[in-house]
Amino acid sequence: MSDEGGWFVVTFVAEKTVYVVPSNWLLPNNRCYWPPFKSDHRVLLASQNRMEPDDMIWEEYEIAEKIYRAETFDIGYEKMKLSENTSEVDEEFEELQNSTSRHDRHVVKLTSDSEENVSGTQSMTEFLAAPTPPANGSIGVTGTPLEVTQNINMHLSSSSVSNGILHENVRGHLNSTPIQNDLDDASRRLNRTLTPHKPSQNTTSKENEERSLNMINLLQEVLLNQNRMELNMQRLQENRVADCQMDMMTIDSFDKKLPLQNVDAFDLFEREIATREDYLAQCRNYLRGFGAPTGHFTTRGVLKALMTDELAMKFSFKGKKRGRIQKRAIVKTHVDKRLVEIVVQAKMPNYTRNEIKVTTQAWLKEAKKRVDRAIAGQVPADE
Numbered sequence: 001m002s003d004e005g006g007w008f009v010v011t012f013v014a015e016k017t018v019y020v021v022p023s024n025w026l027l028p029n030n031r032c033y034w035p036p037f038k039s040d041h042r043v044l045l046a047s048q049n050r051m052e053p054d055d056m057i058w059e060e061y062e063i064a065e066k067i068y069r070a071e072t073f074d075i076g077y078e079k080m081k082l083s084e085n086t087s088e089v090d091e092e093f094e095e096l097q098n099s100t101s102r103h104d105r106h107v108v109k110l111t112s113d114s115e116e117n118v119s120g121t122q123s124m125t126e127f128l129a130a131p132t133p134p135a136n137g138s139i140g141v142t143g144t145p146l147e148v149t150q151n152i153n154m155h156l157s158s159s160s161v162s163n164g165i166l167h168e169n170v171r172g173h174l175n176s177t178p179i180q181n182d183l184d185d186a187s188r189r190l191n192r193t194l195t196p197h198k199p200s201q202n203t204t205s206k207e208n209e210e211r212s213l214n215m216i217n218l219l220q221e222v223l224l225n226q227n228r229m230e231l232n233m234q235r236l237q238e239n240r241v242a243d244c245q246m247d248m249m250t251i252d253s254f255d256k257k258l259p260l261q262n263v264d265a266f267d268l269f270e271r272e273i274a275t276r277e278d279y280l281a282q283c284r285n286y287l288r289g290f291g292a293p294t295g296h297f298t299t300r301g302v303l304k305a306l307m308t309d310e311l312a313m314k315f316s317f318k319g320k321k322r323g324r325i326q327k328r329a330i331v332k333t334h335v336d337k338r339l340v341e342i343v344v345q346a347k348m349p350n351y352t353r354n355e356i357k358v359t360t361q362a363w364l365k366e367a368k369k370r371v372d373r374a375i376a377g378q379v380p381a382d383e
Helices: 040-048 073-082 089-097 146-156 178-194 205-257 263-275 277-287 295-306 334-347 353-365 367-376
Strands: 007-012 017-022 031-034 059-070
Touching: 007 073, 017 040, 017 073, 059 073, 205 277, 263 277, 263 334, 277 295, 277 334, 295 334, 295 353, 334 353, 353 367
Parallel strands: none
Antiparallel strands: 007 017, 007 059, 031 059
16 A cells, blocks of 8 residues: 555546545555445545555555645545646646635636636536626516526525535546536526627527527526436435434344354354345444454454354364364354454454464353353353
8 A cells, every 4th residue: 555645636447537535545556445335425435534445345446547646635625626627737726725815716707718617616516607697677688587597596506406416426427427417518508598699680589589498498407407406315315314224223133133142043144144245244344343452352352242152162163073062163154254354354454364263263262261250250251
């Protein structure tokens, strides 16, 4: 991984997209870790919080180059957005930072040659607003009531539409969504339609009527796209609430299932984590709350959370027959290979697999002694 701090705006080769990632996600030979989250919002938070990669479950992707470097996530995020519109991002960002007037930092200039010439640190999620209508008179040059035009501006700049759009498409094509693209395109065409123009003598009433109808159609298209985006945002919020409820149900579910009490419960549990990736991920996240600052006690904490000492007495690390009891080999189970190992290495990246094996073996050997001490009343069984 890279020893440099900060964040980098990188280009992913396969997807041809850019994203801001922390330095601890970068690998040699132009490779980059990527978390397994299905929610783009969680990926964004992971980058912002510099989450440590787990090489057991994180994927690696090829990157073409590190385009820009930033000291903070916010600066890196702004540079990523600026890279969509200009190749001179560092100069552009410095110019934005050095703006002396509050008004200059928020003004948006539109010209006939460039419809998206944006200057100032306007929020990246704001949509382009329609030009301000003429101030004199109640009817604009195009014959449109000024109240209608002002309503158009209000809808186009509504924060309820734009808020949160970028968080749900962080790996999309430069953070744009199909609905947002439709709305941007419709708003630009509406801007051109509403741009004041001097009527010529050759303009007929039919042409004026067609222009008015075109403007009405564009307005309807803008409002329709706005409604679609608001509906999507509502669904997104509902999904987030459902995810939180599911997390609470997961915690409650594992609190009831763990620690495992007998072999039958262990067999069922093992089948679940061996065949269901979602179950494995949920259990892994649950068990990460156990352990201590050192790898040795982290392993013991995970194993204690997994099964009781009475159940541990029926296991050996290699599998042996003790009298009439066939000791089950924990090395052959998915618990050691897929769960304990992943959890411990996620918490302690430098803790090796052999160290996990030794700790597990020692914990299993001490199971009978722990039970005997608990029966004798010397110490609790879970110590």
